[in-house]
Amino acid sequence: MEKYREIVKSIIRKYSEDDGYDSEIETQTAIDIQSDRYMMFHIGWRGERRVFGCVIYIEIKGDKIWIQRDGIEDGIANALIEAGVPKSDIVLGYRSPYMRQFTELAVG
Template sequence: MFHVGWCGERRVFGCVIHIEIRAGKIWIQRDGTEVGIANELIEAGVPKSDIVLGYRSPYMRKFTNLGTEVYKY
C-alpha cells in the first residue's frame, strides 16, 4: 500500500505497508500504520508464529513473540 499524490505543491509518495508471503509465513517488511499490521493479523486469527517482522534483524526477532525465521535468497 502506498501514499501517492500531491499535497499542495509537494509530491507525496511512500510505502505504508509492504507484506510478502514466503514459505507459508507472512513477512512484514514495512509497517507504517498506527495500530500495527501484525496486531491486526493476530486479531484476525493468524498465529503469531506465522508472522515475521522482516524489518527487524534476525537477532532482534527472537525478542518478539512472533516468528523468528531467517529467509535466505
C-alpha cells in the same frame, strides 16, 4: 496459504478504505497474488511537494507472513493475530534477524 492471502488482502483493503490520510493524497493498493506481495501506499501532491510512500508491505514466503513495512499505528501484526494468524507464522521482516528473537513472533 490461500487463507493467508485472503486475510492479508482483506486487511490491506480495510486500511486503505479507512485511510483518511489527506484529501489531496490518494491511497492505493498493489496486490500481486502470483508473487504473494501486498502493498498500500500514498501518492499525490502537497502543494509543490511530491508525496509517495509505502505504508504497508507484506510478503507471504513459504508458510509465513513477512511484514516488510508497517506504517499503521495499531500494527499490522496485531490485525493479523486478530484475524486468526498464529504468532508463529508472522515475521517482522523490518526488524533485524537478531532483534526478532526478542519478539513473540517468528524469527524467519
